[in-house]
Amino acid sequence: xxxxxxxxxxxxxxxxxxxxxxxxxxxxxxxxxxxxxxxxxxxxxxxxxxxxxxxxxxxxxxxxxxxxxxxxxxxxxxxxxxxxxxxxxxxxxxxxxxxxxxxxxxxxxxxxxxxxxxxxxxxxxxxxxxxxxxxxxxxxxxxxxxxxxxxxxxxxxxxxxxxxxxxxxxxxxxxxxxxxxxxxxxxxxxxxxxxxxxxxxxxxxxxxxxxxxxxxxxxxxxxxxxxxxxxxxxxxxxxxxxxxxxxxxxxxxxxxxxxxxxxxxxxxxxxxxxxxxxxxxxxxxxxxxxxxxxxxxxxxxxxxxxxxxxxxxxxxxxxxxxxxxxxxxxxxxxxxxxxxxxxxxxxxxxxxxxxxxxxxxxxxxxxxxxxxxxxxxxxxxx
Amino acid sequence: xxxxxxxxxxxxxxxxxxxxxxxxxxxxxxxxxxxxxxxxxxxxxxxxxxxxxxxxxxxxxxxxxxxxxxxxxxxxxxxxxxxxxxxxxxxxxxxxxxxxxxxxxxxxxxxxxxxxxxxxxxxxxxxxxxxxxxxxxxxxxxxxxxxxxxxxxxxxxxxxxxxxxxxxxxxxxxxxxxxxxxxxxxxxxxxxxxxxxxxxxxxxxxxxxxxxxxxxxxxxxxxxxxxxxxxxxxxxxxxxxxxxxxxxxxxxxxxxxxxxxxxxxxxxxxxxxxxxxxxxxxxxxxx
Numbered sequence: 085x086x087x088x089x090x091x092x093x094x095x096x097x098x099x100x101x102x103x104x105x106x107x108x109x110x111x112x113x114x115x116x117x118x119x120x121x122x123x124x125x126x127x128x129x130x131x132x133x134x135x136x137x138x139x140x141x142x143x144x145x146x147x148x149x150x151x152x153x154x155x156x157x158x159x160x161x162x163x164x165x166x167x168x169x170x171x172x173x174x175x176x177x178x179x180x181x182x183x184x185x186x187x188x189x190x191x192x193x194x195x196x197x198x199x200x201x202x203x204x205x206x207x208x209x210x211x212x213x214x215x216x217x218x219x220x221x222x223x224x225x226x227x228x229x230x231x232x233x234x235x236x237x238x239x240x241x242x243x244x245x246x247x248x249x250x251x252x253x254x255x256x257x258x259x260x261x262x263x264x265x266x267x268x269x270x271x272x273x274x275x276x277x278x279x280x281x282x283x284x285x286x287x288x289x290x291x292x293x294x295x296x297x298x299x300x301x302x303x304x305x306x307x308x309x310x311x312x313x314x315x316x317x318x319x320x321x322x323x324x325x326x327x328x329x330x331x332x333x334x335x336x337x338x339x340x341x342x343x344x345x346x347x348x349x350x351x352x353x354x355x356x357x358x359x360x361x362x363x364x365x366x367x368x369x370x371x372x373x374x375x376x377x378x379x380x381x382x383x384x385x386x387x388x389x390x391x392x393x394x395x396x397x398x399x400x401x402x403x404x405x406x407x408x409x410x411x412x413x414x415x416x417x418x419x420x421x422x423x424x425x426x427x428x429x430x431x432x433x434x435x436x437x438x439x440x441x442x443x444x445x446x447x448x449x450x451x452x453x454x455x456x457x458x459x460x461x462x463x464x465x466x
Numbered sequence: 467x468x469x470x471x472x473x474x475x476x477x478x479x480x481x482x483x484x485x486x487x488x489x490x491x492x493x494x495x496x497x498x499x500x501x502x503x504x505x506x507x508x509x510x511x512x513x514x515x516x517x518x519x520x521x522x523x524x525x526x527x528x529x530x531x532x533x534x535x536x537x538x539x540x541x542x543x544x545x546x547x548x549x550x551x552x553x554x555x556x557x558x559x560x561x562x563x564x565x566x567x568x569x570x571x572x573x574x575x576x577x578x579x580x581x582x583x584x585x586x587x588x589x590x591x592x593x594x595x596x597x598x599x600x601x602x603x604x605x606x607x608x609x610x611x612x613x614x615x616x617x618x619x620x621x622x623x624x625x626x627x628x629x630x631x632x633x634x635x636x637x638x639x640x641x642x643x644x645x646x647x648x649x650x651x652x653x654x655x656x657x658x659x660x661x662x663x664x665x666x667x668x669x670x671x672x673x674x675x676x677x678x679x680x681x682x683x684x685x686x687x688x689x690x691x692x693x694x695x696x697x698x699x700x701x702x703x704x705x706x707x708x709x710x711x712x713x714x715x716x717x718x719x720x721x722x723x724x725x726x727x728x729x730x731x732x733x734x735x736x737x738x739x740x741x742x743x744x745x746x747x748x749x750x751x752x753x
Contacts, residue, residue, distance in 0.1 A: 119575065119580075123581075123681075124579075124580040124582065127579075127581065278726070279721075280729070281725070281730070284686045284731070286676045287672075289478055290476065290479075293468060293472055293475055294472075310582060313584075313677065313678060314675075317676070323593065338581055338584075342582075342584050342676070342677050344584075344588065
């Protein structure tokens with residue numbers, strides 16, 4: 085009898101030991117640009133994702149299993165993102181994927197996750213095609229067109245009617261411009277001119293001379309902090325004093341650092357409200373600062389959100405991926421640093437747009453645009 | 467009015483291009499190498515500049531330090547990377563050069579981080595009003611005057627000093643120069659030092675203009691510099707200067723009136739192709 089018990093105990097011990105790797109860890113994959121032109125956003129994104137995983141692991145993981153984040157660098161490029169997605173799915177066998185990357189790379193990865201039926205939560209890519217890949221793809225960011233519409237509304241709220249558009253010539257900038265142009269007539273806002281620039285441009289002397297001669301009441305300029313910082317700096321140095329509306333791409337402390345004093349008063353439509361009363365947001369901002377010794381930006385907050393939505397979904401399914409996880413995410417509502425999130429039938433997010441303004445070298449709340457009709461993301465129907 | 471402003475902005479941009487492309491011309495003239503990695507010294511200049519300026523609070527110190535560090539870096543690259551492969555066909559050093567540039571870019575990212583550095587103090591950010599209508603940033607004026615002064619001094623040195631004449635002689639006929647006792651290695655050192663130091667000066671000035679130094683800031687100059695020296699007629703210093711200024715002005719107008727069709731860099735290359743169709747030897751070829 086004693087022997088039998090011992091035998092069972094030993095067998096169980098061995099079984100546990102050898103069986104362990106099969107369920108020891110829940111793997112979540114992420115593609116982020118860690119090298120190349122988008123490396124700075126990639127770092128913020130990865131920091132956000134790691135914080136979400138560390139938070140969840142500190143609270144006991146998923147059913148007591150630790151979560152492991154499998155990371156691939158996609159250089160924000162489709163040709164890197166596709167093999168990264170394949171590796172995550174085939175080799176690492178992740179149960180969920182997160183995109184901490186730009187639209188071009190995310191658009192390349194999304195169909196692969198869709199085909200493998202691995203839910204893919206996209207943090208901050210804004211191109212419409214991303215969620216059209218299929219029903220396993222979710223997006224926590226407000227689409228470019230929707231943000232553009234909010235920009236037109238903001239211009240009108242500020243009482244400005246004559247606008248010049250300065251558009252970054254990539255899918256991010258063009259989606260924003262399309263949304264702005266679509267909504268502008270509704271608010272009586274006239275676009276008197278539009279100029280385009282490309283990603284490597286940092287010097288805008290000629291463009292600014294022309295903008296001055298247009299004499300607009302407001303500028304709607306798309307870009308990332310590394311283009312917008314020099315742009316705003318040079319605009320103000322050239323004596324252009326009209327309000328400037330930027331978007332999520334500006335949302336980084338680096339923008340304020342680069343544009344310097346010229347950044348004061350710049351308005352940004354984004355998803356992170358630093359002055360939010362929400363305890364989730366405030367806890368995130370505090371934890372992020374403690375962990376990385378810098379302020380969180382929109383990219384970090386969004387990737388934290390995307391990762392924690394994948395984790396929350398996995399908690400509901402007990403670590404199971406596939407269809408169960410997809411259903412858990414699409415039916416769930418998630419309290420995140422960028423607000424309460426639910427998904428529509430196209431797996432786009434419905435939420436208000438936060439308007440932040442640079443004041444005293446920091447982003448502060450300016451206003452909130454809450455207009456469910458104007459800000460309605462596309463649905464499956466259209 | 468707008469016309470004058472666009473020309474002026476084009477000249478600002480053109481003087482930056484001139485500073486970068488001069489080093490390329492010097493190297494091409496001497497070694498017949500298309501020195502893509504030259505742009506790494508532009509970035510290096512930016513980084514050394516921003517770090518020294520933030521430490522000392524002096525832009526002058528930053529410029530001097532950047533030029534010296536990049537100049538020495540240039541000599542090292544010549545001695546360690548190019549000299550051992552000079553006897554190979556020209557595409558070998560070209561490929562090595564591209565590799566060196568990519569390696570340098572990643573090295574900057576690893577050492578200084580991906581998100582770039584900015585100045586802690588404000589340098590030359592004030593406005594200057596010229597002729598009552600042209601508004602410039604002080605830094606823009608400084609770029610134009612600085613490059614004109616540096617290039618002027620260089621051309622004096624080149625024609626009035628022994629070593630300057632030796633450099634010219636080497637460029638026009640290396641073997642003959644060597645038989646007259648001129649050390650090719652020494653001339654190479656000087657060309658790399660001067661060229662890299664000029665690129666570093668441009669790097670500091672651009673970083674002041676943008677208030678940003680980033681690992682990828684050399685990627686556009688790396689290939690646009692090549693376009694400029696081809697445009698100027700390969701190896702011609704005067705041609706390079708003129709081509710740089712012309713290209714700056716063409717881009718300035720192009721970004722405004724063709725910007726919705728072509729981006730700035732595409733405009734530069736379209737212009738290059740047009741010119742080469744008309745004058746295959748470049749705008750200011752020596753032969």
